[in-house]
Amino acid sequence: MKKSRNYLLCILVLTTLLISGCGSVDFISSPSATISINIVHGPRLGLVTSDKATIYWDTDNPAIGLVNWGISSAYSSTMQEPSAVTNHRLTISGLSPGITYHYQVVTGTASSEDNTFKTAVTAETDFTFISMADGRGASDHDDIVSLPQAFLDIVQLASEQNAYFAIHAGDLFFGHTPDITQMQGLYASFKRATDPLAKNTPLLISPGNHEMYPLNPQYPTPGFDPLKLFNEEFAQPQTLEGFEGTVFSWDCGNSHFASVDTCHFDESQPSHGMYFISDAQLTWLETDLQHAQARHVRHIFVIGHTHAWAKSDWHVTYLGSANPAQRDKFWDILKEYKVDAYICGHHHGFDDQLGQGGVVQWLNGNSGCVEDAPNQWTLWTIHGDTATAQLIDDTGTVNYTRQIQSSQP
Numbered sequence: 368m369k370k371s372r373n374y375l376l377c378i379l380v381l382t383t384l385l386i387s388g389c390g391s392v393d394f395i396s397s398p399s400a401t402i403s404i405n406i407v408h409g410p411r412l413g414l415v416t417s418d419k420a421t422i423y424w425d426t427d428n429p430a431i432g433l434v435n436w437g438i439s440s441a442y443s444s445t446m447q448e449p450s451a452v453t454n455h456r457l458t459i460s461g462l463s464p465g466i467t468y469h470y471q472v473v474t475g476t477a478s479s480e481d482n483t484f485k486t487a488v489t490a491e492t493d494f495t496f497i498s499m500a501d502g503r504g505a506s507d508h509d510d511i512v513s514l515p516q517a518f519l520d521i522v523q524l525a526s527e528q529n530a531y532f533a534i535h536a537g538d539l540f541f542g543h544t545p546d547i548t549q550m551q552g553l554y555a556s557f558k559r560a561t562d563p564l565a566k567n568t569p570l571l572i573s574p575g576n577h578e579m580y581p582l583n584p585q586y587p588t589p590g591f592d593p594l595k596l597f598n599e600e601f602a603q604p605q606t607l608e609g610f611e612g613t614v615f616s617w618d619c620g621n622s623h624f625a626s627v628d629t630c631h632f633d634e635s636q637p638s639h640g641m642y643f644i645s646d647a648q649l650t651w652l653e654t655d656l657q658h659a660q661a662r663h664v665r666h667i668f669v670i671g672h673t674h675a676w677a678k679s680d681w682h683v684t685y686l687g688s689a690n691p692a693q694r695d696k697f698w699d700i701l702k703e704y705k706v707d708a709y710i711c712g713h714h715h716g717f718d719d720q721l722g723q724g725g726v727v728q729w730l731n732g733n734s735g736c737v738e739d740a741p742n743q744w745t746l747w748t749i750h751g752d753t754a755t756a757q758l759i760d761d762t763g764t765v766n767y768t769r770q771i772q773s774s775q776p
Contacts, residue, residue, distance in 0.1 A: 402428045404475030408558040409455075410482065411565035413602040414617055415532065417464035417487040420569075423456045423602035424472050424479070425558075432474040434459060440469045440481045456602045462486050482566045485531055487619040490665075493751075494620045497525045497568070499744040500536035500672065500712025502560075502735035503577055510540040511552045514560045517742035518735025520761040526564040528746060531619055533568050535561075536712040537575025537630065537672030538736065545591045550578075554600040571626065572601060574613055575672040575712065579630040580641050593632055607651050614648055616655050622666035622749055623659035625652060627697075629673035629686060629711075642673045642689035644697045652697075656704035665773045666754055667706045673713045674730050676721035681714050701726045705774045707754055710745075717743055717758060719769060727771055729756065741766065 409424030429451040437443035465488040502518035504510045540553040604615035613628035633640035675686045686694040702724035712732030722728040748755045752773040
């Protein structure tokens with residue numbers, strides 16, 4: 368009887384507090400506890416260095432996500448987001464170089480399978496990386512449904528290489544539209560196509576004109592910002608103001624890599640910024656390469672979408688035709704800091720004979736976009752002072768091999 372009276376007394380006090388406003392009782396639950404959550408893209412790997420890794424994924428409803436990771440699928444560490452979102456971005460740190468880590472993302476009741484990534488190796492260790500460009504199809508209608516089969520085959524082959532990272536030098540899809548919904552559909556198609564690669568291999572992107580320059584006489588369309596949309600879709604380093612997510616650099620082993628933005632839409636710049644590398648980028652690049660040389664790297668690679676040099680019968684605007692003086696300033700920096708290769712695309716074909724001053728222009732702009740012709744990607748192997756590039760087609764056949772010797776001091 369005494370227990371019953373105490374229970375009734377507690378109920379009475381609680382009710383009084385609620386009515387009087389002197390207290391409140393909150394029944395807290397995570398959005399993921401009441402809303403169905405599905406992972407629609409990813410998980411994907413952004414930049415992975417010797418001690419950090421960026422992991423990102425998208426869900427259909429907002430929720431708080433987390434990453435579990437460790438040296439085995441038992442996972443020893445966890446990092447959680449501060450708030451509920453649909454575009455999930457987490458950078459984990461405290462990692463060790465040259466280690467394979469397991470990871471899993473969890474959002475509400477949804478969780479990914481166990482995946483792995485490798486942190487960047489030390490300078491004494493050999494490593495491989497992948498480059499490709501121009502995997503788009505012939506129209507938005509086609510690309511929203513699926514990107515070309517040749518590109519899908521290249522992605523599958525690349526995912527089997529166990530490389531440390533992959534680089535896509537732009538023209539992810541046909542694009543050229545200021546329709547935000549259509550662009551989001553195209554990005555979704557690209558991510559569906561590359562999720563099998565990006566879940567275990569960091570996939571870094573130097574954007575092309577097709578995703579950055581809508582061909583519309585009414586541009587700019589209110590509310591449409593191609594750079595903003597690009598950064599909503601991918602998680603890349605936010606290094607240079609105004610060029611967030613497109614201009615950045617990193618090291619792996621004895622090598623340094625720098626991405627430049629040759630397709631940054633800016634109405635105040637020549638050619639609306641297309642096929643033009645601004646002074647701000649050139650200043651950043653020179654400083655970045657100075658620091659890389661001071662760290663005694665043995666190889667330097669620069670990545671951008673648009674080629675710098677062309678043959679007379681290539682009828683496409685490029686860095687040398689849009690603004691040759693600015694192209695020359697860019698190339699002078701590459702020569703001064705003894706860059707091994709400028710990895711690019713834009714022209715739909717392969718060529719490695721047009722570079723100047725000891726710098727190779729490795730133009731691989733046909734990773735899916737060329738019908739009834741070789742569609743190719745490149746597997747790079749770094750061994751000491753030698754960089755070996757293998758040009759491989761969408762069937763896995765090696766079509767061409769070239770070795771580049773370091774000329775770093």
